[in-house]
Amino acid sequence: MAPVPSSPSGNDYPPGNGFSSGAASAVTGAAAGLASSVTSAFQKRGSAQKSGSARRIQTRKSTKRQAMLTLARVEPWSVMKFSFVASVVAFIILFVAVAVLYMVLSALGVFDSLQHTVSSITSSQSDAGTNISHWFSASLILGYTAMLGALNIVLITAMSTVGSVIYNLIAKTIGGIEVTLRETD
Numbered sequence: 001m002a003p004v005p006s007s008p009s010g011n012d013y014p015p016g017n018g019f020s021s022g023a024a025s026a027v028t029g030a031a032a033g034l035a036s037s038v039t040s041a042f043q044k045r046g047s048a049q050k051s052g053s054a055r056r057i058q059t060r061k062s063t064k065r066q067a068m069l070t071l072a073r074v075e076p077w078s079v080m081k082f083s084f085v086a087s088v089v090a091f092i093i094l095f096v097a098v099a100v101l102y103m104v105l106s107a108l109g110v111f112d113s114l115q116h117t118v119s120s121i122t123s124s125q126s127d128a129g130t131n132i133s134h135w136f137s138a139s140l141i142l143g144y145t146a147m148l149g150a151l152n153i154v155l156i157t158a159m160s161t162v163g164s165v166i167y168n169l170i171a172k173t174i175g176g177i178e179v180t181l182r183e184t185d
Contacts, residue, residue, distance in 0.1 A: 066182040072171055074164045083160035084153065091149035098145045102138060111136040 105111060115133045122130040134140070171177075 064183045064185075066180055068178060068180050070178050071176040073168050073176070076161050076164045076168070079164040080157060080161040084157045087153040087156040090156075091153055094149055094152075095142070095145055099142060102141055106138075 111133070114136070115131070118130055118132050167176075
């Protein structure tokens with residue numbers, strides 16, 4: 001039989017049985033020591049990360065990031081959709097405001113007072129004066145308001161779309177508008 005090699009600690013490896021009891025305890029002790037050192041290293045690293053992350057959060061709160069960007073192009077289709085919806089909302093607000101104002105002025109008798117004043121100014125001995133009450137009818141005033149609102153919708157939408165195309169041409173030639181964005185608290 002061949003001679004059995006000996007371990008660094010002087011114990012012999014028995015053939016076919018693995019390590020001897022001395023070698024096994026040495027390996028187990030080394031593994032336990034390694035495990036405890038790894039565990040303590042992870043604990044130290046974890047506490048360092050916590051304090052480091054707390055420092056990073058504090059520094060991040062104190063320094064605000066900012067970025068300088070350039071508005072290089074505005075999409076005309078999106079500008080047209082946005083301006084159309086905004087002008088429709090403005091039309092609804094205008095129409096409701098005129099209707100409410102007309103009801104309040106009519107309830108206060110302002111239109112009757114105006115009619116009386118104009119009749120007395122334009123009347124003579126043979127003529128009763130000018131009758132302007134048809135100018136102050138609700139259908140006429142709200143009709144003109146609707147017509148003006150529809151015209152505003154078309155004009156605002158067209159002007160915004162043409163304006164976005166002109167902006168794109170200028171931005172392509174000399175550059176766009178520079179905007180600085182900053183983080184808030």
